[in-house]
Amino acid sequence: MVVMTMPETRTVGRPNTDAETAFDTPWNVMVYNDPINLMSYVTMVFQRVFGYPRPLAEKLMLEVHHRGRALVWTGSRERAEWYVRQLQGYQLLARMERSAL
Amino acid sequence: MKWPRLEQVDPSTLRFIALPPFFADCLLRLGEILSQRNHPDIARRLFPAPSDDEPFNAEWRVMIAPELRHLFVEAGEMVLGDLAALEPEGHWAHTFRVVFPAAHADAWMSALNEARLILGEQFGLREEDLDHPMSKFNPNNARHMAIARVWALGYLLELLVGGADAGARPENGPCL
Numbered sequence: 112m113v114v115m116t117m118p119e120t121r122t123v124g125r126p127n128t129d130a131e132t133a134f135d136t137p138w139n140v141m142v143y144n145d146p147i148n149l150m151s152y153v154t155m156v157f158q159r160v161f162g163y164p165r166p167l168a169e170k171l172m173l174e175v176h177h178r179g180r181a182l183v184w185t186g187s188r189e190r191a192e193w194y195v196r197q198l199q200g201y202q203l204l205a206r207m208e209r210s211a212l
Numbered sequence: 213m214k215w216p217r218l219e220q221v222d223p224s225t226l227r228f229i230a231l232p233p234f235f236a237d238c239l240l241r242l243g244e245i246l247s248q249r250n251h252p253d254i255a256r257r258l259f260p261a262p263s264d265d266e267p268f269n270a271e272w273r274v275m276i277a278p279e280l281r282h283l284f285v286e287a288g289e290m291v292l293g294d295l296a297a298l299e300p301e302g303h304w305a306h307t308f309r310v311v312f313p314a315a316h317a318d319a320w321m322s323a324l325n326e327a328r329l330i331l332g333e334q335f336g337l338r339e340e341d342l343d344h345p346m347s348k349f350n351p352n353n354a355r356h357m358a359i360a361r362v363w364a365l366g367y368l369l370e371l372l373v374g375g376a377d378a379g380a381r382p383e384n385g386p387c388l
Contacts, residue, residue, distance in 0.1 A: 146339040147332035149366055151373045152325060195262045196276055200283055202325050207263050 136209050138191035140184040143204040144175050156201040157183065160194060185210060214307065218371040220314070226375070227311040228368060229301065236308040238364045239295055245327045245361075246288040249281070254333045258284065258326065287322035294320075317372055324369040331358045331365075342366075 142153075150172055157168035161184060174181035183205075184194055191207040198205035214230040221227055231239070248254055259277040261269045294312035301307045312320065331337070335358040342362060350356050 145329075145332075146337060146342065147328050147362065148325070149369060149373065151370055152321070155373050155376055192262070196280075199260065199262070199276075199280055202258065202284075202322070202329055204257075204260055205262070206260070 137185045138188045138207050139182050139210050140191050140194045140198070141180050141206050141208060142171070142175050142183050142198060143180045143206070144178075145204050148203065150176060152201075153203065156198065156203060160197045160201070216368060216371065218368075218375050220375070221311065224314050225311060226314050226317060227309055228371070229307075229309045231298075231308040231310070233306060233308070234360070235364050235368065236298060238361045239298060239310070239368075241361070242288070242295065242323060242327055243292050245330050246284075246323065248330050248334065249284060249326065251334075254330050257329055257333045284322060284326055287319035288326070290316050290319040291323040317375065321369060321372050321376075324365045324372070328362045328365050328369070331362050334358065337362060 153172045153175065154165065154168045157163050157171055158165060161168075163171070171181045171183050183198075184191065188207075195205045195207045214232075216231045216235055217229050219227050219229055249258055259273070259280055262272050262276075263269060291312075294316055295310060297312065298308055298310040301309050335355050337359060341359055348356075349360065
């Protein structure tokens with residue numbers, strides 16, 4: 112879009128974590144339902160941001176639509192932050208949260 | 213009635229054709245709609261908190277949200293520039309067309325989607341409002357007009373998404 116350079120890697124301060132294991136705890140990227148966003152648009156965004164094949168992107172989109180939210184990715188905090196920024200750049204309601212595991 | 217279509221003129225050029233006057237009017241209102249992005253209620257939707265951690269969210273508001281805002285503003289300005297080429301399709305035609313660079317397709321998707329979100333927030337639209345956008349339609353009712361605009365802009369966005377699926381978009385990566 113617009114200027115299509117790869118994003119510089121800028122890390123916002125680490126969310127407060129008080130456990131030694133915080134570095135190992137996976138982070139979840141969640142996408143929440145929105146009454147306006149088109150289903151086809153959300154599917155396209157999942158394909159673009161994560162490189163998911165269309166069937167998986169559609170499955171996640173439908174989960175967002177029917178259940179109100181979907182876990183779309185789990186992994187390192189830095190990567191989760193990057194994905195949230197990407198998804199919000201496409202104007203999706205995206206958040207990150209520490210995995211319960 | 214002819215419905216709007218998205219055509220690839222050549223590898224570097226796209227155009228919307230057969231745009232009814234209402235669709236053209238929606239596009240011409242994009243600047244006015246997008247100018248609402250800084251309203252607090254709308255900004256909360258466009259730049260949502262990324263986590264439950266308030267210190268982290270505060271840093272995000274300072275460091276990331278301005279980047280996102282710049283991205284949206286830039287996309288909107290690009291589309292508004294392209295809309296200078298919006299024109300009737302012939303002297304007696306009741307439809308319009310607009311030609312724009314294929315490289316701007318993502319900017320168009322961003323601006324159309326953002327405008328829909330802004331209208332949705334302004335008028336508190338819900339999914340059920342959009343399921344039956346034309347029932348009991350009253351052109352003097354601002355909410356009804358907003359629903360119709362969300363629908364029309366969504367129609368155009370759907371064409372662009374379809375074009376992206378068909379490979380009619382530039383080889384762009386994610387938008388940041």
